Amino acid sequence: MNEMRERPNLNLARINEIIAHYQDQKWGLIPLLQKIQEEFGYIPPESTQPIAKALGLFPTQVQGVISFYTQLYTKPQGEKVVRVCRGTACHVRGGKTILKLVKQHLGIEEGETTPDYEYTLETVACIGVCALAPNIVIGTNTHGRMNPKKVAQLLGSRKDAEQHARP
Numbered sequence: 519m520n521e522m523r524e525r526p527n528l529n530l531a532r533i534n535e536i537i538a539h540y541q542d543q544k545w546g547l548i549p550l551l552q553k554i555q556e557e558f559g560y561i562p563p564e565s566t567q568p569i570a571k572a573l574g575l576f577p578t579q580v581q582g583v584i585s586f587y588t589q590l591y592t593k594p595q596g597e598k599v600v601r602v603c604r605g606t607a608c609h610v611r612g613g614k615t616i617l618k619l620v621k622q623h624l625g626i627e628e629g630e631t632t633p634d635y636e637y638t639l640e641t642v643a644c645i646g647v648c649a650l651a652p653n654i655v656i657g658t659n660t661h662g663r664m665n666p667k668k669v670a671q672l673l674g675s676r677k678d679a680e681q682h683a684r685p
Contacts, residue, residue, distance in 0.1 A: 528562050530564065533562070533564075533565045536554055537569055538572070540572065540573060542574060543573065544573050548587075551590055558594075559591075559595050560591040560593055560595055561584055561591065562592075563592055595638045596631045596635050596638035597635060598657050599656075599657065600624070600656050602617045603643075603653045604641045605642075609652075612652050612665075613652040615666075619666055619670075623670065628641050637673075645660060647662055649662075651663075652664045
C-alpha cells in the first residue's frame with residue numbers, strides 16, 4: 519500500500535509565476551485555470567483573488583467559471599480519479615451496484631478523496647462506451663463490462679478499503 523501522503527503544498531510564488539504569463543488577458547482565464555490545476559492537481563481557493571486582479575476581473579467572475587466547469591477542482595484530488603458511469607446503459611446493466619462496490623472498496627462517497635490522496639471518486643452522466651456497460655474510468659483508462667470481481671481486481675482487496683476508511 520502507498521504510504522500516507524499529505525495535501526499538496528501550496529506554492530503561492532509558483533501560482534503567481536503562472537498568473538504572470540496571462541497578465542491583463544481576460545481571454546486567458548480558462549487556460550490559466552487549467553494550467554494551475556495541471557500543476558497543483560486543483561485550483562487553490564487562495565488563487566482566486568490574484569487571478570482576478572491580474573486579468574482585470576472580479577473574484578466572483580473567476581469563481582463563477584471555476585464552479586461552472588465540473589472538470590475544475592477547488593480541492594486536492596486523488597492521484598487516480600475513478601469515474602463511475604451513471605448513463606442509461608450502465609444503469610440498466612448494474613451501474614448502481616458497481617458504484618456501491620467502488621464506494622466500499624475505496625471507503626469514500628462520491629466527490630470525496632481518500633485520506634492518502636490516492637483516489638477521488640466521481641460519477642459521470644456518460645462515458646460514451648455504452649456497448650461495454652457498465653463502465654468505469656480510472657485515470658485515463660476505461661474499463662468495461664464491470665462486475666464485482668473486476669472491481670476487486672482494479673481497486674484491491676477489502677483490506678485495502680479498510681485502510682482507506684474514515685476513523
